[in-house]
Amino acid sequence: xxxxxxxxxxxxxxxxxxxxxxxxxxxxxxxxxxxxxxxxxxxxxxxxxxxxxxxxxxxxxxxxxxxxxxxxxxxxxxxxxxxxxxxxxxxxxxxxxxxxxxxxxxxxxxxxxxxxxxxxxxxxxxxxxxxxxxxxxxxxxxxxxxxxxxxxxxxxxxxxxxxxxxxxxx
Numbered sequence: 426x427x428x429x430x431x432x433x434x435x436x437x438x439x440x441x442x443x444x445x446x447x448x449x450x451x452x453x454x455x456x457x458x459x460x461x462x463x464x465x466x467x468x469x470x471x472x473x474x475x476x477x478x479x480x481x482x483x484x485x486x487x488x489x490x491x492x493x494x495x496x497x498x499x500x501x502x503x504x505x506x507x508x509x510x511x512x513x514x515x516x517x518x519x520x521x522x523x524x525x526x527x528x529x530x531x532x533x534x535x536x537x538x539x540x541x542x543x544x545x546x547x548x549x550x551x552x553x554x555x556x557x558x559x560x561x562x563x564x565x566x567x568x569x570x571x572x573x574x575x576x577x578x579x580x581x582x583x584x585x586x587x588x589x590x591x592x593x594x595x
Contacts, residue, residue, distance in 0.1 A: 446538060470502050
């Protein structure tokens, strides 16, 4: 799909059907995420594939925003591993995580799957259950699945600022 068309077609899916996503498709999503550019190629990111039944149940405990999905990817970052801008000490680790997360969302859409960026979740709970996550700032959960027939975009999806509100030419 041409990129602009992909960007237009992607939406936050809030209802998925019960068709399981194959491990092979999840592997493709992860491979694409790993291609994402990061500042100075520091790659301060970790992707957690919540694959076991326990992990999936724990996601349901951490957030109510699972939308019927059976597959979940969690994105985290280590602030101290990100490139730091010398002028003000700003770490780009969170920005890098957002770039990786965007690659995940767009790859999912390009494959005909659906997701939404879930930011409302109990990160401390997940970190207490999974020692592997303790050192990471958890920034997003991506429920991955196939959109249900009634799982299309919400009316808010089509609300956009106009060009003058979004752009200022200096």
